[in-house]
Amino acid sequence: MTSVLRAQALGKRYGRRWALRECTVDIPAGHVVGLVGPNGAGKTTLLKLAAGQLEPSAGEITVLGGRPAAGPAQLARVGFVAQDTPVYAGLTVADHLRLGARLNRRWDDALARERAERLGLDPSHKAGRLSGGQRAQLALTLGLAKRPELLLLDEPVASLDPLARREFLQGLMEATAEHQLSVVLSSHLVSDLERVCDFLIVLVGSRVQVAGEVEELLATHHRLTGPRRDPGRLPAGQQVVSARHTERQSTFIVRTGEPVLDPAWNVSRLGLEDLVLAYLDRDVAGERRVLLEVPR
Ligand SMILES: Nc1ncnc2c1ncn2[C@@H]1O[C@H](COP(=O)(O)OP(=O)(O)OP(=O)(O)O)[C@@H](O)[C@H]1O
Numbered sequence: 001m002t003s004v005l006r007a008q009a010l011g012k013r014y015g016r017r018w019a020l021r022e023c024t025v026d027i028p029a030g031h032v033v034g035l036v037g038p039n040g041a042g043k044t045t046l047l048k049l050a051a052g053q054l055e056p057s058a059g060e061i062t063v064l065g066g067r068p069a070a071g072p073a074q075l076a077r078v079g080f081v082a083q084d085t086p087v088y089a090g091l092t093v094a095d096h097l098r099l100g101a102r103l104n105r106r107w108d109d110a111l112a113r114e115r116a117e118r119l120g121l122d123p124s125h126k127a128g129r130l131s132g133g134q135r136a137q138l139a140l141t142l143g144l145a146k147r148p149e150l151l152l153l154d155e156p157v158a159s160l161d162p163l164a165r166r167e168f169l170q171g172l173m174e175a176t177a178e179h180q181l182s183v184v185l186s187s188h189l190v191s192d193l194e195r196v197c198d199f200l201i202v203l204v205g206s207r208v209q210v211a212g213e214v215e216e217l218l219a220t221h222h223r224l225t226g227p228r229r230d231p232g233r234l235p236a237g238q239q240v241v242s243a244r245h246t247e248r249q250s251t252f253i254v255r256t257g258e259p260v261l262d263p264a265w266n267v268s269r270l271g272l273e274d275l276v277l278a279y280l281d282r283d284v285a286g287e288r289r290v291l292l293e294v295p296r
């Protein structure tokens with residue numbers, strides 16, 4: 001299957017500090033990819049590298065088989081909705097659609113108008129007077145009407161209330177099914193990602209901690225609880241993601257393709273949220289522990 005995004009030892013450095021480091025991922029087409037990580041993890045950097053807005057300092061990245069921003073044809077295949085729903089406050093909804101039509105060679109005007117109408121976006125309203133949710137929907141409409149093959153969304157729901165978030169993600173899911181596009185979506189909110197994503201990338205401290213299809217990740221990660229044990233005594237095929245101990249008991253989260261047969265363990269499956277938290281909670285290269293926002 002063709003890759004929508006392939007990175008090999010990709011890195012971006014500002015001065016001596018790496019914003020993204022040794023990033024190797026291969027995202028097949030047709031997925032809604034959740035890119036999750038705490039503040040400063042490198043999510044925006046990866047999306048901007050994919051959009052061709054940044055040049056790598058190390059490694060390689062190809063998007064839809066080409067170099068990002070290789071030229072107008074490549075740019076037309078990728079939509080990028082930057083953080084904070086970038087719209088022009090002084091322009092009306094109709095102005096935005098006209099601008100989109102002028103700037104994008106594959107612009108789908110019928111889609112843009114139909115979507116704006118369905119969402120109740122009044123063409124005569126200035127973007128600056130729309131609510132945060134409406135602005136996010138306008139930005140998504142512009143991104144979709146561009147008819148990209150890959151849509152990159154940087155924290156599109158961060159400023160939205162739960163209802164607006166649900167509506168936005170619902171709209172995104174419908175649009176991806178209808179137009180067969182691939183999406184990479186960054187967010188802090190695991191519960192939102194759980195609803196829409198079928199591929200996950202967890203970034204912490206500028207490095208990819210885990211990447212893969214959600215179904216496969218959920219099938220291969222287990223929580224083991226039992227009598228206290230040193231992690232070094234687990235079988236070689238069980239990769240320890242996290243370990244917690246009390247005086248008498250150990251709880252491990254392990255990744256393994258094999259069944260866990262040791263009768264000493266009580267084995268349970270993980271939900272996506274627990275899986276993500278296990279990776280986020282690891283100490284990364286001695287850096288401080290990181291916490292993720294998980295709305296209840
Ligand atoms: N233009 C820049 N100059 C210097 N450092 C930068 C620049 N842009 C990003 N960084 C640094 O690179 C690291 C990764 O930033 P990035 O914006 O990619 O993180 P993020 O995961 O998107 O964070 P957030 O969730 O807060 O948006 C951070 O440490 C940040 O301070």
